[in-house]
Amino acid sequence: MNQVDEIARSAPFNLSLVRAKLEELFELDPADELSVRLLAGGRSNLTFELASSGRKWILRRPPIGHRLETAHDMSREVAVQRALANSPVPVPRIVFADDDAGHAGGNYYVMDKIEGEVLRTDGDFAEVESTQRQPLSFAYIDCLSALHTRDHTALGLGTFGRPAGFLDRQVRRWTKQLTASKSRELPLLERLGRQLGEQVPASSQSAIVHGDFRFDNMIAQVADQPRIAAVLDWEMSTIGDPLTDLGLVHLFWSGWEGIDNPIAGTPSTHAAYPSFDELVERYASTTGFDVSELGWYSSFAFYKMAVILEGIHLRFINGETVGDGFENIGTMVQPLAERGVAALP
Known part of the structure; x- marks a missing residue:
């Protein structure tokens, strides 16, 4: 067994x-x-x-x-x-x-349970027919646009989050989480948190934020007309700055390319998938949002992911994880911090 x-x-x-x-x-x-x-x-x-x-x-x-x-x-x-x-x-x-x-x-x-495919690994992305890769990718980013343009008050989520001061609180929250979940000294990651706090952009819109919007958190149905059948894993959802989701899309799509990564595949490394810039252009056109300060949001995404993975690493070394694939999680933290520093404007 x-x-x-x-x-x-x-x-x-x-x-x-x-x-x-x-x-x-x-x-x-x-x-x-x-x-x-x-x-x-x-x-x-x-x-x-x-x-x-x-x-x-x-x-x-x-x-x-x-x-x-x-x-x-x-x-x-x-x-x-x-x-x-x-x-x-x-x-x-x-x-x-x-x-x-x-x-x-x-x-x-x-x-x-919604039937369909979860695209998690590079092998999963490679198995998608080349003619289906662009429409599937556009369905993915269009789903994010649809989320961010919903009227959260009309949906009964008016008190689901506090959009005022959202970015400042996010940086403080994840800095606090890092302090609570560290298993070792991480000076570069701590420096990144300080720099993010010093350069917080002025947020101009609020929306329902998913908090972890990547392909393996949704069910895709890959057929003649590929579509997203279900978006899952809403534990980090709130009302806040929607560009935090777009920054995470950058990390998942291409930002962590080349890092030894047991978590999820990287679509941009496979032919016929659109570039992240193409996704951003489509998102901006659909939502009408200003994406000129996206660099800060991408940097924050690296920081947030690094803090999350450090917490998982702590559970692993304490023998508190369930399943396989945790032994290399901790090695991702430092390179993510490095890329986060590099992404800052």
Whole structure:
């Protein structure tokens, strides 16, 4: 029996209680079996597939062990996904949520499983037909544009975040997270945090921010007309400056190219995918947003990712991670800090 099988058999939540709730909501027939398995990926929150003979659901709960303050908030994911239901931004239906679940890290939720492909590795990006790569990429950036141009107040998210002073608070927050999650001395990363705080741009718009908008946080359906079927992993979502999302898109699309990276593939390294500049041009045209100070946002993205990975590295060395692929996470922190410093205007 491998590690994933062992985790599935002793899942860190009470499967009997979850099953009872599914039956209560007429989602699951009492006579049907319910299986559980840990899904690949999810180096932050734990993500499980629940399956009956004819249905599949996804259960998400916080990680085991050390957690960054304010991170891994399942209630945020639930709130924003419910608000975006039936909007141009595709999200799975929330089946139920429990905000006081001692058996599942405090809170968890269950949602429908959306079928499609998760493009996570360079191999995944390479398997997409060359003629489908541009339309799929444009569907990806158009989905971000759709998110950022939603009226969050009309969707009931008027108090979901505090857009005033958002960037200053973000720099302070991630600096505080770094202090809480360091396992070693990281002077360059600390310097980057100080420089970001000294050069915060004036934010001119506010929107729903996803906080981790990359291909392996969504379900793609790659066919004659490629589309994004669902956007997932909303734990960092808030109301704030939308260009923080675009800065992260830069990191995921091309910014970490050449860094030994076990997390996700880099689309720009494969032929026929648009350049990041092409995505920015399309995004700016669709949203009407000023992207002239994008360099700061890209630098902040490197900083934020480095802090997140340092927290994961701390959990790894403390023996608190679940699954494989964590042993090299810590080696990414220093090169990300270097690129963050280089990206500053």
